[in-house]
Amino acid sequence: MVKGDYTVDQVISKAQTLIEALPYIKKFQGKTIVVKYGGSAMLDENLKYNVIEDVALLKLVGLKPVIVHGGGKEISKWVEKIGKEPEFINGLRVTDGETMEIAEMVLSKVNKSLVSMMQKVGLKAVGISGKDGGLFTVKKRLPGGKDIGYVGEITKVDTEVIDALVDQDFIPVIAPIGVSEEYEDYNINADDAACAVATALKAEKLVFLTDIEGVFIDPTDKSTLISEMDIHEAKDIIEKGVVGGGMLPKLNNCITAMENGVSRVHILDGRLKHCLLLEFFTQKGIGTAILKEPLF
Numbered sequence: 164m165v166k167g168d169y170t171v172d173q174v175i176s177k178a179q180t181l182i183e184a185l186p187y188i189k190k191f192q193g194k195t196i197v198v199k200y201g202g203s204a205m206l207d208e209n210l211k212y213n214v215i216e217d218v219a220l221l222k223l224v225g226l227k228p229v230i231v232h233g234g235g236k237e238i239s240k241w242v243e244k245i246g247k248e249p250e251f252i253n254g255l256r257v258t259d260g261e262t263m264e265i266a267e268m269v270l271s272k273v274n275k276s277l278v279s280m281m282q283k284v285g286l287k288a289v290g291i292s293g294k295d296g297g298l299f300t301v302k303k304r305l306p307g308g309k310d311i312g313y314v315g316e317i318t319k320v321d322t323e324v325i326d327a328l329v330d331q332d333f334i335p336v337i338a339p340i341g342v343s344e345e346y347e348d349y350n351i352n353a354d355d356a357a358c359a360v361a362t363a364l365k366a367e368k369l370v371f372l373t374d375i376e377g378v379f380i381d382p383t384d385k386s387t388l389i390s391e392m393d394i395h396e397a398k399d400i401i402e403k404g405v406v407g408g409g410m411l412p413k414l415n416n417c418i419t420a421m422e423n424g425v426s427r428v429h430i431l432d433g434r435l436k437h438c439l440l441l442e443f444f445t446q447k448g449i450g451t452a453i454l455k456e457p458l459f
């Protein structure tokens with residue numbers, strides 16, 4: 164035994180893990196990374212705390228994380244509490260005036276709880292929505308020509324507020340709410356918001372924390388996980404009809420982001436403890452990576 168309950172081998176193995184992280188720390192130092200933290204991966208407070216600890220480590224080794232969060236499940240819970248049935252069209256919440264109010268309230272609560280956790284681990288964080296500093300300008304989104312209420316499509320991202328926060332060493336935590344040219348509030352799909360932010364910042368990496376291990380050829384067969392693919396392969400599996408549910412708009416969004424300046428995208432299981440560290444700092448990585456070119 165060396166210290167506490169560890170054997171010498173265990174201590175050496177821990178050191179090796181740290182050494183393994185070195186090239187990745189070097190590669191990503193000073194780089195902007197956008198993390199989309201989906202509501203379906205916020206299972207409980209402990210898990211949220213793990214994610215925040217990972218973000219803390221990323222920040223402390225010199226990366227520049229920007230968080231865009233969701234909260235879809237929590238919004239649905241509160242919509243049900245007032246006796247309404249949550250309704251989605253093409254993965255987008257049908258948002259009437261009342262639902263808009265609930266969405267904004269719930270997303271603000273999620274936002275501030277993430278900020279509090281960040282402060283708890285010693286990080287400087289500021290929670291904002293797309294309304295702050297004119298971050299997101301939107302227009303009404305009309306999927307298939309249908310009016311589904313206050314659902315916004317981002318038409319402009321003004322990164323000034325993010326740049327100012329990052330310059331002052333704060334981690335921006337962003338809720339997916341935007342404002343139209345007419346100053347009306349809109350609900351934005353959080354994946355769309357994350358892609359728009361990552362694209363505007365020309366992020367080195369965009370990471371989605373979701374509720375599945377990655378993209379599967381067949382989601383019912385765990386051996387079919389795709390650990391790496393390029394944009395063409397991603398388009399190919401979409402065309403073949405392999406991808407459905409919420410993964411389809413997510414993947415389409417990833418492709419658009421990569422075609423517009425984001426270098427790489429990762430889709431990870433946010434329910435896995437320390438998933439961000441495993442992805443960023445280990446050779447094998449986890450989840451599905453969509454790459455333009457190999458890392459080394």
Ligand SMILES: Nc1ncnc2c1ncn2[C@@H]1O[C@H](COP(=O)(O)OP(=O)(O)O)[C@@H](O)[C@H]1O
Binds near residue numbers: 203204
């Ligand atoms: N081929 C596929 N690979 C992975 N997930 C898939 C696939 N086809 C459909 N899905 C579904 O997509 C879901 C993830 O998208 P979504 O529910 O929108 O996540 P989030 O709420 O984190 O944004 C998975 O839980 C899964 O049910």
Ligand SMILES: CC(=O)N[C@@H](CCC(=O)OP(=O)(O)O)C(=O)O
Binds near residue numbers: 201233235238255315
């Ligand atoms: C228009 C629209 O659908 N907005 C989403 C915003 C939250 C979100 O996207 O949260 P997740 O990432 O947890 O799903 C909603 O109201 O659910």
